[in-house]
Amino acid sequence: MLINAEKVKRNKAIDKAARMFFLAMALLSSSFIVILVLFIFMKGISPFLPNYQYGTVNLIDFLFGMTYRQDQKLYGVGFIVINTLISSFAALLISLPISVLTALFIVKIAPKQLSGLMQAVVELLASIPSIVYGVFAAGVLTDFVKWLASLFNVTTAGGSSLLAVILLLAIMIFPTITSMAITAIGAVDRDLEHASLALGATETQTNFKVVLISAKSGIFAGAILGLGRAFGEATAVSMVAGNKLYGPTFSLFDITKTLTSTMLAGLKETTGLDYDIRFSVGIVLLVVIFGSNWLLNLVKQKVGNM
Amino acid sequence: MKAYFKVRDLDLYYGEKQALNKVNMDIYRNKVTAFIGPSGCGKSTFIRCLNRMNDLIEGCRVEGEIMANGEDIYSSKTDVVNLRTRVGMVFQKPNPFPMSIYDNIAYGPRCQGLKDKKKLNEIVERSLKQAALWDEVHDRLHESAMALSGGQQQRLCIARAIAMEPEVILMDEPTSALDPIATSKIEELVDELKKDYTIVIVTHSMQQASRISDYTAFFLLGEVIEYDLTSTVFKNPSDKRTEDYITGRFG
Structure with a gap:
């Protein structure tokens, strides 16, 4: 048997x-x-909580306060949330089109060898530790910002500025979005391209009107991932953000303060309320990230359901 | 009777491998011409020569001549984009773009720079009516084309090709992914469309070829074995291999 x-x-x-x-x-x-x-x-x-040993903080003041000063026991993160949203979305705004066009070039336009090389470069960029991006930003981006500011007769805090943070984040999220876009564009059915070309569309028209449209859901997922990275980046951002005590910061050449840099700055040299409050900032950061993800997923469903 | 395509001594190579061998054929206007033959015989390869879709395949090389409406389509002066607006194509698998029904039909004209809303509306309505799809979709033109059934999607693809007002419609096994009812709808449509268009269809089904075509070409190993009126090919084939194939002795 x-x-x-x-x-x-x-x-x-x-x-x-x-x-x-x-x-x-x-x-x-x-x-x-x-x-x-x-x-x-x-x-x-x-x-x-009412029985907090270092003196209870008012939740409303914390959430909507526009000043954050340890020396005066003023802990308001309202402006920091706004700063974080500004720098992250601005970085996404810069990085997204560049990433998508790069991915399109790598998948559809570049000759095979060049495309393989460029893809390897993108993957390499994704694996560079954030501290390395940080020293690069502190050494190079700040100089660039200083030079740019001088053209407008503005003095900066040694180049540390909102602009430096935005540029740094744009560079850092570029490989994340590009990798996702490469995957999404590569997954588009060749049949669709052929259908477009057979209708007398040029290759450029096909790439923009059919390939990108078909890949938009995956590209969007890449954008969400990139935005998550921008929100969460602490080390490198702290190196060029400065430490603005009030805000929000709207001027590109002014220093800023993000949720992550707030949590990180001086974490090891402090105790009591100033230490505990960083966990509260952490909750705010989580809520900001989850909220943005949820919002973007809603948008994604709206645009992606075709 | 006038030929739209005049094919002379056409050879096609994929790298070293020869896929078509000395193909000669006149394809007539306002007729349905069917290509039959076993898998790998070159019928799909040949139909893709007629609108130069083979250009997209790396290592593909064509020798010989194809005249379309008196113009050598493989000459260096020929504009491929222009050729493809005159010679439309429908593929094996229905492949609507992931956009609305309306945008699918309007895609081709828009790529040619047409922006006039009224004109586009007219084109969309006319194309869908010609493709016998208007009644089923006129109240949801702005919904996604992906929600249509397979048969509807294929008729949408035909409508999309018609929207360019082509002279020829090439169909590469257009019903092989469809159920029998959807297939018969497409077959009726083909019969209707030949009044206005020259139609070339590749098919796996000999019944389909005999039902809908006026002329039939039998391909075998990259060669055209027999090309004649469909009735002649099926009832009175002159080549033994054609007879063996249509009587089901191989293939």
Whole structure:
């Protein structure tokens, strides 16, 4: 007989054990997210509770306050949220078109060898640590900003500025968006291109009107990912943001302050409220990120359902 | 009877491999010409020569001559974009663009720079009516074309080709991805369309060729074995290989 009853039974037992093992792994990793959020939340919420040992902070003042000064115990992050939104969205605005056009070139236009090389470069860019981008920004971008400001007769704080942050983030999210766009554009059915060309459309018309339109959902996903990275980038941003105490900052040459740089600056040299409040800022950052993701996903569904 | 295409001694190579061998054929105006033959016989390759879609395949080389309406389409002076507006194509798999029904039809004319809203509306309505799709979609022109059924999508693709007011419509196995009911609708449509257009159709189905075509060419290993009136090819073939194929002895 070909089927061995014993063996079948054993195989079934192995299947069951494997399933349990995978389930355990999945639970472990997902529970980590829960633990992390819970921890941040509990720690971050404590300054607003009535019996907080360093003196309760008013939640409204915290959320909508436009001054953040440790020395005066003024912790308002309203302007910091606005600063963060401005710098991240501006970076996306710069990076998105460049990324998409680069991806289009790599996938559709460049000769094979060049396209392979460029794709490798993009992947390399994505793997460069943020601290390296940070020193580059502090050493090069700030000089550029200083020079640009001098053309307008503006003096900057050594180049640290909103503009430097925007440029830095635009560079940093470029590989993320480009990689996603490459995948999305590469996945467009060749049939659609052929259909377009067979209708007498030129290659450029085909690329813009059919290929990009068909890839828009994937490109959008890349934009969301890039924006997430821009919101969350702390190290490099802190190196060129400056430390503005009030705001929001609208002038490109003025220093700024983002949620991440607020959390990071002097974290190791402080205690008490000034330490705890960073967790509260963390909650705000999470809410900003989740909120933007949710909003962009809504937009994505609106534009992507064709 | 006037020929639209005059093909003379056409050879086609994919790299080293020869895919078409000395093809000679006149394709007549306002007739339906069907290409039949087993897989890999060169019928799809040949139809793609007629609007130079083979240009898109790397390593593809064509020798010989194809005159379309008196113009050598492989001459260096020929504008491919212009050729393709005159010789439209419908593909095997329905391939509507991921946009609205309206935008699908208007795509071709818009690419030629047509912006006039009224004119576009006219073109969309006329094309959809000619493709026998208007009644089914006129109240949802601005909804996604992807929501249509497979058969409707294929008729949309035909309407999209018609919108360019071409002289010829090439169809590369247009019904092989469709169910029998959708297939018969497309076949009726082809019969209707030949009044206005010259139609060339590649098909896997010999019944389909005999039902809808006026002329049939039988391809085998890159050569045209027999090309004649459909009735002659099916009832009284002059070549033994044609007879073997249509009686189902191979293929």
